[in-house]
Amino acid sequence: MDWYVLVLRLIHVIGGVFWAGAYLALVRFFVPSVRSGEPAEGRIMGRLMPKMGPALGGAATLTVISGVLLFTRDFGAASSVSASMIGFGIGGLAATIAWLLGILMFTPLGRRFGWGFTPGAEGNESASPGVTRLGPTVAVLVFVAVLSMSVSRYL
Numbered sequence: 001m002d003w004y005v006l007v008l009r010l011i012h013v014i015g016g017v018f019w020a021g022a023y024l025a026l027v028r029f030f031v032p033s034v035r036s037g038e039p040a041e042g043r044i045m046g047r048l049m050p051k052m053g054p055a056l057g058g059a060a061t062l063t064v065i066s067g068v069l070l071f072t073r074d075f076g077a078a079s080s081v082s083a084s085m086i087g088f089g090i091g092g093l094a095a096t097i098a099w100l101l102g103i104l105m106f107t108p109l110g111r112r113f114g115w116g117f118t119p120g121a122e123g124n125e126s127a128s129p130g131v132t133r134l135g136p137t138v139a140v141l142v143f144v145a146v147l148s149m150s151v152s153r154y155l
């Protein structure tokens with residue numbers, strides 16, 4: 001039994017499922033509901049994000065690190081480029097860009113440049129220009145990553 005791969009895959013798949021699932025639900029359902037909804041919904045979001053942001057960031061970071069280690073192990077010594085390698089590479093790249101943009105959205109670094117999600121009591125800052133632009137872009141990248149990860153082994 002290859003414990004190294006086993007542990008990396010557990011971290012990778014559990015982290016990836018949580019990151020992608022929670023983030024896509026957030027962008028598709030929660031944020032639009034807050035933007036068009038009652039102040040109460042904004043308050044729920046305002047309470048949710050300080051907990052959910054770091055959890056998403058942690059899961060995303062673990063997914064990317066374990067993904068890069070798995071990629072290096074699978075294809076690092078390959079003498080030729082295979083379709084699977086390209087597939088995992090495209091998905092990995094999309095997820096890594098999504099992760100970097102997520103750092104802009106959910107950390108003080110992004111907030112300093114006006115790209116950050118800064119939930120207040122009402123949570124209405126989810127409509128800030130940075131989040132409006134970055135949120136859907138990150139969702140598309142995460143979706144591309146999920147698609148590629150699902151099929152690349154069988155290409």
Ligand code: HEM
Pocket residue numbers: 005009012013016017019020063064066067068070071072074088089091092093095096142145146149150153
């Ligand atoms: C949204 C983010 C991601 C999700 C949801 C995700 C999900 C998954 C899943 C479910 C698998 C298992 C597929 C299978 O065994 O056929 C997998 C495998 C893999 N992923 Fe990701 N992944 C993500 C990001 C990344 C990143 C950033 C990389 C870095 C290059 C990466 C590289 C890989 C590699 C190389 C494998 C094959 C591992 C093996 O040989 O066992 N993934 N991923």
